[in-house]
Amino acid sequence: MSSGRLAGRYSLLRPLGAGGMGKVWLARDEMLDRDVAVKELTLPEGMAPKDRADSVTRAVREAQATARLRHPGIVALHDVVVEQDRPWLVMELLRGRTLAETVRESGPMPAVHAARVGADVLEALSVAHAQGLQHRDVKPGNVFLTESGRVVLTDFGIARQEGQATLTEQGLMIGSPGFIAPERLEGQPGGPASDLWSLGATLYVALTGGPAYEGTAAQRLRATLTQPVPVAQGALGPLLAAMMAYQPPARPDAQVAVQALRQVAAGGPAPRLPVNAVATAPRRVKRRGRAVLLIAAGAVVAVAGGATGFVLLNDTGGATPSAFTVPMDVCTLITSQEVGGLLRTQSPPKAQPDSDDVGPRCGWPISGTGVGLQVQKDSDTVDPWSMTDVSARTLFQNQKRHWGKYDDIDWTWPEIGVKDSRRAKRTPLHPINGIGEEAFGFELKGPTGRIHSAHVYYRLANLVVSVEYSTLADRPTDEDVKQAALKAAQASERALRHAG
Incomplete structure (x- = not known):
């Protein structure tokens, strides 16, 4: 290309x-x-x-x-x-919003609308199943509601053809916590009934505005394997519970489920579906020694060496937390005193919190100089605190790969005085030792060849953090700029370790 x-x-x-x-x-x-x-x-x-x-x-x-x-x-x-x-x-190219965005912005759907979405998705899934293709990642973020009224199932990127291994099984994600059927969490390949379970969990979000199982990724996986299926109120509640029955044979046939969903979408009651209570009850979590085998490689099932492998996310009590699951104010990761030292001022600026699709961020700008920090997430995750170790590793490597592609970068920071985009040259990416579990950095040079911005990316457990220090002043040397970004990254990492 x-x-x-x-x-x-x-x-x-x-x-x-x-x-x-x-x-x-x-x-x-x-x-x-x-x-x-x-x-x-x-x-x-x-x-x-x-x-x-x-x-x-x-x-x-x-x-x-x-x-x-x-x-x-x-x-x-x-x-x-x-x-x-x-x-x-x-x-x-689809124009519209995902089901996740729709619910987040407009709240729960009426049962008739949720049922219509479910019927359309299940009919699409049935077409895939008829050709031996499983989706394996049905979730609100992969159901798209177009401006023209279509309901479209997207992202067959981790789909599986029956009898074949998949790209995903080389170590990437298989499903999203809270939307993965219990049999797949137990290491089974699953089948059409597994996609039906995921659709039930998806419609639960559409109907209630929240997931069937709350909590962190690890907690959602544990709940899927150990807690009874929740039953939402209204006409759709029992039907969704049947779709999410613990054992696949207890779930309704896809054609029966489509008919039931269409009936609710037309304003009628959902037909009563016979459900075996024993078949729907969760089993006891399997154990091997003292390790609970349910937290799948960073909250996803992974395949390595031909066997399904699981990783337990727990607090080891060491210096590096195993996972950050409680949201925090990112503006507290660098203290006012530390900001004053970095910006060389006795009157540190007030923190400016912000957020975008990448994650929450905070800036400390003054005229001509500023420090910025962002805790990042990928587009498949609700917030950084729901990231897993595996997804954070992947995100970190993707960031490294992304920045390594571009030598010329458009740069702006209105709060410190750069209101119009400026062209900058990126220095080669370089590894940084002693910050997080892995880290890299790079710098940006202006027309004179001097460094005006330094960036540090590091990963600590399941979080990926980016730190920036920029200055328009001529006095700081290139090394001064690099050291300022490094000190800001070190300060934020110390705060995270203390919080963990």
Whole structure:
């Protein structure tokens, strides 16, 4: 790929989002003169060349299987391109909002609307199941409500063709905590009934405004395996509980569930479905020695060495917390006294909290100089405190890969006096020792060749933190600028370790 053009025909315009599996771009199909969405799939760093080639082949094969699906409720896949040793998926561009965004912004849906969404998604899933394809990540963020009224199931990126291994099983995510069927958490491959369970959990959010199982990723996984299925009020409640029955045979047939959902969507009562209470009750959590085998590799099931492996997230009592699960004010991660020292002022500025799609952030700007900090998340996670160790590692590597691509960077910071975008040269990325469990940094140079900004990214347990120090003054040396960013990162890391 060159000059932002893929396969000589798709012009990448701007990123639409990013997550553990890669990045989604708004692109222009120059040949057909239409806007499309392009998903850039990323692979874990350090893979052997043969494993990397096999993963690309497998991803293309899975995309081919997805492309065979023809249904208005399934996002259309137009093309698959392999460039830069990885696959790029060209899909139809949808305009509207996800179910997750709709509920977050407008609150719970009436039962008739939630039932209609569920019926449309289940009909789309049935088309995939009929061709032996499981979705495996049905959740509110993957159900799209278009401006034209379509309900579309998106992101078959971790779908599985029956009888085949998947790209995901090379170590990436399989599902989202709270929406993964219990049998998959236990290491079973699952089937259509597993997607039905995930749809039940998704509709529970649509109907009530909140998840069936609350808490951190680890707590949601534990609850899925140990707590009874919750029953929402109203006509849909018993039906969703039946869809989320613990044992797959106890769940209704997809056709029966579609008919029941359509009946509620039409304003009628849901038919009574026979449910075996024994089949729906959760079993006792399996144990091996003293380790509870339910927290799957950073809150996801992972496959390594041909066997399903699990990691227990617990507090080891050591210097590095195992996971941060309680939201905190990021503006408290650097004290006023520390800010004053970094900015060389006896009157430190008041912290300026902010937030965007990447996560909560805080800035301490004065005229000509500033310190900034952000605790980050990927696009698949609600907030940084719901990140897992595995997803944080993936996010950290994706950030490293992202910044390594661009030598020229547009830079602005209105609060310190840079109101118009300025072009800056990035220095080579370099590892940083002694901060977090892994860290890297880079600097930005202005037209004179002097460093005016220094950036540090580090990962501590399940959090990824970025720290920036910028100055417009001529007096600080390049080393002064780098040391200021380093000190800010060290201060925030100390605060996190103390909080953990």
